[in-house]
């Protein structure tokens with residue numbers, strides 16, 4: 203087990219190379235189960251969540267090779283059962299359900315279990331796959347699904363918190379091999395869904411409406427192997443943008459997918475940060491005091507829930523009263539109590555945090571609780587007076603590749619230590 207030890211107060215300056223998107227890579231890896239032919243994916247980040255997904259693919263029968271951010275998967279034969287021990291490590295493993303049903307006409311996938319960011323139901327995944335003709339029951343902690351064949355249908359995927367990203371992915375993948383035409387209404391429009399659509403199209407799927415709320419999929423008999431480069435990670439890029447702003451530094455985020463970051467960039471501008479788009483990426487800096495801001499998380503293209511915790515950290519050191527409202531995962535505020543231990547002034551009422559900026563945070567030992575909460579604690583540590591120790595950094599390693607090395611390269615005093 204590792205911890206990160208940070209001495210705060212240094213402005214970050216230089217270049218950070220933004221890696222491939224975790225949340226694009228995971229469903230695209232699951233999609234490789236749809237064909238017995240080899241698939242090659244470039245730009246895949248070397249993260250623990252990616253390695254869990256590769257283990258799951260191997261368990262299901264695929265041959266997998268991963269080196270230098272390129273993955274080669276060939277699922278010649280697939281068996282349909284994904285056990286609890288593998289699935290519990292990562293909720294995104296639920297996105298093997300659609301491909302298994304499509305390929306094997308049956309699937310037995312462990313229910314993913316609890317999650318610290320709050321309740322994460324999968325009712326919409328099951329509703330969508332049932333509409334395509336799967337019979338689904340939940341038995342002894344497993345989703346057991348089977349069908350004679352999958353048939354195209356009209357599927358409505360709006361939930362009470364908006365559309366579902368991985369639910370849309372699951373139905374898309376299953377529908378690609380279903381007989382007839384499927385119409386998904388209320389599809390998620392996150393860039394990662396559009397990236398999956400592009401990969402499926404390269405495999406031979408017929409899909410119209412990428413990037414819109416209505417997707418039309420004409421099922422095909424079989425899909426073939428394909429080669430694809432996943433999009434860059436908008437959340438990693440946005441996290442480093444906040445790091446530049448909080449520390450009063452200047453970073454060039456090389457390869458950052460600025461067209462996917464509009465809401466984050468607009469929010470940064472509203473709080474007084476500066477950025478411009480260069481041929482190599484986004485340059486972010488500040489030249490003057492920051493201003494308090496208001497934000498609410500929403501499905502794309504709204505402000506991403508995956509950046510809420512990091513903006514809470516920013517608000518802690520921004521003069522004035524900022525408000526942050528979480529509308530996707532209303533209980534995703536595990537970072538608040540840890541930030542308070544560093545001197546933050548935060549009042550949490552339901553899904554709304556009111557944050558009064560303080561002149562400085564104080565370094566403290568803090569505990570990472572989930573991926574994005576741990577990123578917020580690292581950001582807070584970068585500006586806090588004195589030493590911050592972030593424990594349980596395996597959470598951050600799920601979604602940020604070499605975050606400590608990338609921060610060191612731009613001037614942060616941060617080191618990884620083994621917990622004795």
Ligand code: EPU
Pocket residue numbers: 224225226228293294321322323324325326327328361362363364365366367368369390394507508530531573574601
């Ligand atoms: N929801 C339902 N029923 C469902 C599925 C979702 O009610 O069947 C609700 C959820 O409870 C939530 C909302 O719908 O309120 C949106 O959840 P969604 O299904 O879109 O989340 P997800 O697909 O499970 C992905 C990302 C998350 C990200 C969310 C929202 C991956 C692997 N995960 O999760 O990323 O927060 O979309 O954008 O793509 C992260 O990277 O830290 C992370 C948690």
